[in-house]
Amino acid sequence: MASFEVLAPRLAVVLAAACSIVLVWWLDDVRGERVAALRSRFLLGVPWATLLVLAFVLAVYLFAQDGIDSWYSPVVIPFRAWSYLYPLGMLTAPFSHAGSGHLLGNLVGTLTFAPIAEYAWGHYPDERDGSLPASALQASPVGRILLFVLAVLAVGLLTSFFALGPVIGFSGVVFAFAGVAVVFYPLATVIALAAGNVLQLLYSALSNPVTVASASPSFAPPWWAGIAIQGHALGLLCGVLAGVLLIRRREHAPSAFSLWVGVLLLGVSQSLWAVYWYRGGETFVLFRAVGTVLVFALAGLVAVGVATPDRLSLADRDRGQRSALDVDLGLGDTDIDVGRSVRRVATAVLVASLIGMAVPAVPVNLTAVSDEQVGDASGNGVSASPVPSNALSPNGSARDSDGTNDSNASNASALRANGTIEIRGYTIRYAERVQNQLVSVIDVSAFGETTAVNTSGVIVTNADREIWTTAVSKSRLGFAGSATVRVGGVGWAEVVGVRRSGWSVAGGNSTYKVFLQPNDDDRRLAYAAPPAIGEPVLDGKNVSIAPRRQGFAVVVSRNDTTLERAPIPRKNGSVSVAGLTFERDEGRLLATYGTTELQIAERETYPGS
Structure with a gap:
C-alpha cells in the first residue's frame, strides 16, 4: 500500500503530461511540417x-x-x-x-x-x-x-x-x-x-x-x-x-x-x-x-x-x-x-x-597561494584563547561539560597544537578576523569598496592546488551549530565534521569552542573564543564564562581582578565560587547571592540544527 501511495502521484504526473502532449499533437494541423523542420536541421x-x-x-x-x-x-x-x-x-x-x-x-x-x-x-x-x-x-x-x-x-x-x-x-x-x-x-x-x-x-x-512544510528559521x-x-x-x-x-x-x-x-x-x-x-x-x-x-x-x-x-x-x-x-x-x-x-x-x-x-x-588567476598565506589562515587573526594548563586531564584529553572527550590521539591526519587538520595536502582550520586571501589577491579600492576584507570561519587551504577558501563561515556555523567540509580530488574524498559549542551570557555576549573531527577520528579543539562577561553584578562582583579544555568555567572577578574560577557544574549540579552559588538547570546557569537569584548564562542553541 505504501509503495502504491508513493508511485500513484508520480504516475499521475506522467500520464497527465503524456496525454496533454499527445492530444495537442493530434489536434495540430501542422505537426507534419514541424517534424519535417526538425529533420531538415x-x-x-x-x-x-x-x-x-x-x-x-x-x-x-x-x-x-x-x-x-x-x-x-x-x-x-x-x-x-x-x-x-x-x-x-x-x-x-x-x-x-x-x-x-x-x-x-x-x-x-x-x-x-x-x-x-x-x-x-x-x-x-x-x-x-x-x-x-x-x-x-x-x-x-x-x-x-x-x-x-x-x-x-x-x-x-x-x-x-x-x-x-x-x-x-x-x-x-x-x-x-x-x-x-x-x-x-x-x-x-x-x-x-x-x-x-x-x-x-x-x-x-x-x-x-x-511536500509537507512548516515555518522555520533559515540562514542564507x-x-x-x-x-x-x-x-x-x-x-x-x-x-x-x-x-x-x-x-x-x-x-x-x-x-x-x-x-x-x-x-x-x-x-x-x-x-x-x-x-x-x-x-x-x-x-x-x-x-x-x-x-x-x-x-x-x-x-x-x-x-x-x-x-x-x-x-x-x-x-x-x-x-x-x-x-x-x-x-x-x-x-x-x-x-x-x-x-x-x-x-x-x-x-x-x-x-x-x-x-x-x-x-x-x-x-x-595568475596569483599563487604561498605557504605564508596558508599559514596566515590563523596566524594573522584571532587565534584560540589560552587554555589553562590545569584544565587538562591526566591523559591530555579535553572533556566538555557534557562529559565527552576531545582526544589528542592522531592517525593518518596530523594534529597541530591549535587543532588544525591536514589531509593529503589540505589544511583545515578555524580562524576569525583574518584577511580573505581569495578576495584580496589584488589590492583594489574603488567606489567606496575594497578587496581588503576579513573573514571568519572554517578555512581550507592547499598550496599545491592554489586553494584558499572559507568553507563554512562563522555566521553559518553559529546558526547551524554543525557542518561538514568535503575535501578530495579525482577518485577520493574525505569528510571533516565541524561543531560549535558555547554559552551566551546575560547581556548578549557569548563564548564558544569549535571542534574539527576527521573521518573515523576523535574531534579536536580548533578554536576557543575569548571569555564572555555578563552584565549582572552580584555583591559588587562580575561573572563571566570562559572556555577551557574541560568544557567551560564560571569566573568571578571584581575590578578586573579574578577572585575565583570553577568548572560549570553538570546538569542539575551546583558550585560555589567567590561567595556566589551557581546552579545548573538544564541549559541555564543561575547565580544566587542571599535572596537574589539571576540567570547568568544559557547554553547556545542553534535554530538551524
Missing part, C-alpha cells in the same frame, strides 16, 4: 550534440565529483577554477557543480537553450549560406555534431579561464546557448524560458510529489550573491557574438524590435542585472541600477549589431526635408551606405565588452 530529427553534452556534464558530477555516492554533497573544492597554476581546477570547473540543485538547474537550462542553438547551427550545410562548407567535416552531419560539441567545450574553458574568482558550473555555457538562440530566434527563446520552468516543475513533481546570503554574474555575462557575450557571425551569412535576420525584446527579457529573467560586490563577513552590496543600465545597453547593442540594414537611406528618412547641407554635399536622394559601419561599431563594442570583462581575470 537535425540528423533523424534529434539534437544529438545537446544529448552528448548533457551526458558529459552528468558524468563529471557522478564520477569525478563522487556524486554517484553523495548526490547532495559532492566533492566541490578541488574542482573550482582556483588558478592557472592549478590546471585540474581550470579544466574541470566549467563542467562541475556545487550540488545537485546547481547541476539540475544547468541541465534544465541546457535542455531549454541548447536545442535552439543547435537548430541554428544545423547538422546539414545551410542552403541559405552563400558559401560552401570550408571542409568535409562541416559538410558531414556527424562532423557538424562534433564541431558543436567541441565549441561547447571551448566556450566552457573560456568562461573558466577568464572568470573572476573560483567559479564552478556549466552556467556560462548555458548562457552562451541562450546568446546564440536569442540572436536567431528571439521570441522562441523567450518562450523557451517558460518551457524551462515547466521542466523544473515536472522534475519537482516526480521527485517530491507531496542574498539569493543574488550566489550568482557568478561575470561568468554568465562572458558566456552570453560569446554566444551573442557567435550568433552574429553565423546570422550575417544568412539572408534574413530578426527584426530589431524582436531582438531588443528577446535580449531584454532574457537579461532580466536571468538576473544579469544583479551586479554585486562582497564587502566581507556576510555582507554584500547590490548595484541594481548599474545592472539595469547594462541590460538595456546590451539589448540595444545586439539589436543594432544584428538588425541594422546594409543601407540606411537618408532620402527615405528626410524625404521633402533635405537640408542645405545635403545639397551642398551633393547627396541628393542618394542612399548612404552606413548600415554596415553601424553594425561593425556595435559589434566592436560587444567585443570590447567581452575583452574588458575577461582581461581583469588574468592577473587574478
Whole structure:
C-alpha cells in the first residue's frame, strides 16, 4: 500500500503530461511540417550534440565529483577554477557543480537553450549560406555534431579561464546557448524560458510529489550573491557574438524590435542585472541600477549589431526635408551606405565588452597561494584563547561539560597544537578576523569598496592546488551549530565534521569552542573564543564564562581582578565560587547571592540544527 501511495502521484504526473502532449499533437494541423523542420536541421530529427553534452556534464558530477555516492554533497573544492597554476581546477570547473540543485538547474537550462542553438547551427550545410562548407567535416552531419560539441567545450574553458574568482558550473555555457538562440530566434527563446520552468516543475513533481512544510528559521546570503554574474555575462557575450557571425551569412535576420525584446527579457529573467560586490563577513552590496543600465545597453547593442540594414537611406528618412547641407554635399536622394559601419561599431563594442570583462581575470588567476598565506589562515587573526594548563586531564584529553572527550590521539591526519587538520595536502582550520586571501589577491579600492576584507570561519587551504577558501563561515556555523567540509580530488574524498559549542551570557555576549573531527577520528579543539562577561553584578562582583579544555568555567572577578574560577557544574549540579552559588538547570546557569537569584548564562542553541 505504501509503495502504491508513493508511485500513484508520480504516475499521475506522467500520464497527465503524456496525454496533454499527445492530444495537442493530434489536434495540430501542422505537426507534419514541424517534424519535417526538425529533420531538415537535425540528423533523424534529434539534437544529438545537446544529448552528448548533457551526458558529459552528468558524468563529471557522478564520477569525478563522487556524486554517484553523495548526490547532495559532492566533492566541490578541488574542482573550482582556483588558478592557472592549478590546471585540474581550470579544466574541470566549467563542467562541475556545487550540488545537485546547481547541476539540475544547468541541465534544465541546457535542455531549454541548447536545442535552439543547435537548430541554428544545423547538422546539414545551410542552403541559405552563400558559401560552401570550408571542409568535409562541416559538410558531414556527424562532423557538424562534433564541431558543436567541441565549441561547447571551448566556450566552457573560456568562461573558466577568464572568470573572476573560483567559479564552478556549466552556467556560462548555458548562457552562451541562450546568446546564440536569442540572436536567431528571439521570441522562441523567450518562450523557451517558460518551457524551462515547466521542466523544473515536472522534475519537482516526480521527485517530491507531496511536500509537507512548516515555518522555520533559515540562514542564507542574498539569493543574488550566489550568482557568478561575470561568468554568465562572458558566456552570453560569446554566444551573442557567435550568433552574429553565423546570422550575417544568412539572408534574413530578426527584426530589431524582436531582438531588443528577446535580449531584454532574457537579461532580466536571468538576473544579469544583479551586479554585486562582497564587502566581507556576510555582507554584500547590490548595484541594481548599474545592472539595469547594462541590460538595456546590451539589448540595444545586439539589436543594432544584428538588425541594422546594409543601407540606411537618408532620402527615405528626410524625404521633402533635405537640408542645405545635403545639397551642398551633393547627396541628393542618394542612399548612404552606413548600415554596415553601424553594425561593425556595435559589434566592436560587444567585443570590447567581452575583452574588458575577461582581461581583469588574468592577473587574478595568475596569483599563487604561498605557504605564508596558508599559514596566515590563523596566524594573522584571532587565534584560540589560552587554555589553562590545569584544565587538562591526566591523559591530555579535553572533556566538555557534557562529559565527552576531545582526544589528542592522531592517525593518518596530523594534529597541530591549535587543532588544525591536514589531509593529503589540505589544511583545515578555524580562524576569525583574518584577511580573505581569495578576495584580496589584488589590492583594489574603488567606489567606496575594497578587496581588503576579513573573514571568519572554517578555512581550507592547499598550496599545491592554489586553494584558499572559507568553507563554512562563522555566521553559518553559529546558526547551524554543525557542518561538514568535503575535501578530495579525482577518485577520493574525505569528510571533516565541524561543531560549535558555547554559552551566551546575560547581556548578549557569548563564548564558544569549535571542534574539527576527521573521518573515523576523535574531534579536536580548533578554536576557543575569548571569555564572555555578563552584565549582572552580584555583591559588587562580575561573572563571566570562559572556555577551557574541560568544557567551560564560571569566573568571578571584581575590578578586573579574578577572585575565583570553577568548572560549570553538570546538569542539575551546583558550585560555589567567590561567595556566589551557581546552579545548573538544564541549559541555564543561575547565580544566587542571599535572596537574589539571576540567570547568568544559557547554553547556545542553534535554530538551524
